[in-house]
Each structure stands twice: as structure tokens, then as C-alpha cells.
Amino acid sequence: MRTNKAEFPDRKPMWLRRKIAGGGDFGLVTSVLKAESLNTVCSSARCPNRGECYSSGTATFMIMGNVCSRNCSFCAIDSGRPIPLREDEPQAVARAAEALKLKHVVVTSVTRDDLPDGGAEHFAKTVQSIKAKLKDVTVEVLTPDFKGNPASLKKVLDAGPDVFNHNIETVKRLYPEVRPRALYERSLNVLRMASERGFFTKSGFMVGLGETSGEIIELLSDLRASGCVALTVGQYLKPGKNCLPVAKFYSPEEFKKIERIGYEMGFVSVTSGPFVRSSYGAEKAFRRAIIPLGR
Numbered sequence: 001m002r003t004n005k006a007e008f009p010d011r012k013p014m015w016l017r018r019k020i021a022g023g024g025d026f027g028l029v030t031s032v033l034k035a036e037s038l039n040t041v042c043s044s045a046r047c048p049n050r051g052e053c054y055s056s057g058t059a060t061f062m063i064m065g066n067v068c069s070r071n072c073s074f075c076a077i078d079s080g081r082p083i084p085l086r087e088d089e090p091q092a093v094a095r096a097a098e099a100l101k102l103k104h105v106v107v108t109s110v111t112r113d114d115l116p117d118g119g120a121e122h123f124a125k126t127v128q129s130i131k132a133k134l135k136d137v138t139v140e141v142l143t144p145d146f147k148g149n150p151a152s153l154k155k156v157l158d159a160g161p162d163v164f165n166h167n168i169e170t171v172k173r174l175y176p177e178v179r180p181r182a183l184y185e186r187s188l189n190v191l192r193m194a195s196e197r198g199f200f201t202k203s204g205f206m207v208g209l210g211e212t213s214g215e216i217i218e219l220l221s222d223l224r225a226s227g228c229v230a231l232t233v234g235q236y237l238k239p240g241k242n243c244l245p246v247a248k249f250y251s252p253e254e255f256k257k258i259e260r261i262g263y264e265m266g267f268v269s270v271t272s273g274p275f276v277r278s279s280y281g282a283e284k285a286f287r288r289a290i291i292p293l294g295r
Helices: 024-037 050-054 088-100 119-131 150-158 174-179 184-196 214-223 252-265 282-293
Strands: 061-063 104-107 138-142 163-166 200-207 230-235 267-271
Touching: 024 050, 024 088, 024 267, 061 119, 088 104, 088 119, 104 119, 104 282, 119 138, 119 150, 138 282, 150 184, 150 267, 174 214, 184 200, 184 214, 200 214, 214 252, 230 252, 230 282, 252 267, 267 282
Parallel strands: 061 104, 104 138, 138 163, 163 200, 200 230, 230 267
Antiparallel strands: none
16 A cells, blocks of 8 residues: 555664674775776665675676666666777676686676667676686676567577576556656566576565555566566665655565565565665575576
């Protein structure tokens, strides 16, 4: 049900307050990223888990620059005119993954509607470079929708990622407000095409934007019907002054309920919690999921 904003003051509830981590491998990760001149979605999207992930020696690489060709109202990444592709970026990502001794590499990108293939070939080259550089590595791609172009999606899938991730982000009704240049059915179709080719298919969405419980159930059902087997669900937190306000802060118990419903619907991996983001705990989620799938 829709929530009256007055019920939820700007002050975050206790379960959304946390200390900023900065020890462990934080310095190593930042130095490797700086040496290779690489972007991460952790920094560009102002992810609340950046300190935790960097400290544990991991990061989600964001290729093709840090300026997006779209302007979604939930996102902190800069929008505007994207920069030219960096030809050696795929190799730089592979070197960084090797330096960090990663066993599971997550690669995402800004949306590049300015490119004929949406950047699909650059994604493919990055996957291939990582696989050529590292032995026994698994690669997860978190891609834009490529405007639903099957040829672009084929380029990425032909490179052989171990996980294909594309976020649905929110319920169908909120798309015009939250993702005005995206289409709900198009995103479902992208997931469906990957699933039909036998790929481990994953998606994620945010809660707290004004969706109803019934719409969440419908979204989960639509994702399963598309062939999606893994899921991430997290709390929307306004990342910038021009972004949408938070309509509701979900409790940890409500996230557990969504997780339970997801498993009941047949998802083999559901990571649901206030601070969960698309690539949060990605390696653990993948390893956990491949057992029931028999891979």
C-alpha cells in the first residue's frame, strides 16, 4: 500500500545506520583502481556498501566511463554526453582483477545508448580478457538493456559470462517515474533471452519507492516467468538531491518476508536486506545457487 510521507521522517531508522568501514584491503583496492584508472559502481553510484566491499578486497568494475546516456531518477551516476570508449579498458580490468586475486569478477557499466551496439562488444572483450588472464575465475556481467537488441545481447552472451545480471529495478507502474527511458517488458525480455540460452540469470530491484505489496508479488512472478533464478532486493536510499524521495523504509522483517516468498516461487538464490545491492555478496550468492542447479 502507498505510504504517507509523514509516517516516514527523513531520519533513517536504526537498522539503516552503520559505521563506515575503511580498514582491511581498502587501501589496496583504491590503489589498484587508481593505478589502472578504473571506475567502480561502488563510488559512482554512492553505494552504502563501498567501505565494506573495498575492505574485503573486492569491487564492482564499471566500464565505458562514468557518464550515463540516461537519467534515471533513482541513480546518482552523472548523466550527459558519455566519453569515448577506452580501448585498453578490458585488459585493465583483467589486470586489476588479477592484482586483487578475485575469484568472482563483477562487471557493470553505464548505459551507452550513443553506441550502435550499446557497448556490447566492449562488455564481451572485458569478459574475454578476464577469462584469458585468470584461471578458474567466474565472471558476472550486470548489463543495461541494450534497447532490447538481440544482436547486442548475443555479443555479450557469446563471450561466456558465468552470470548474466540485468536489473528490473522497480515495479511496472513506477517505470515512467523511476526509469523513464526504460521499458518493463523490455527488461523482462532481455532476461528471458539470456535464460533461454541456458545462462544463470539474475536480477534485482529496490523497495521504498511507493510500490505496493501486490506489485512486489507481481514483479517476482514476472521475473520467474522470464527464467530468472537469482534475485537481489534492497532498500532505496536517496543518493542525491535531485533523486526521488524515499516513500518507505522497509524493516528487516519485511525483507525476510520478500526473501521467503522468493524462495517459495522457485528462485534458487534470494539476497534481500536493507543494504543489499545488485552485486552485494555476488560470489557467495552464485556459489550457493549453483548447488541446487547442479552446475
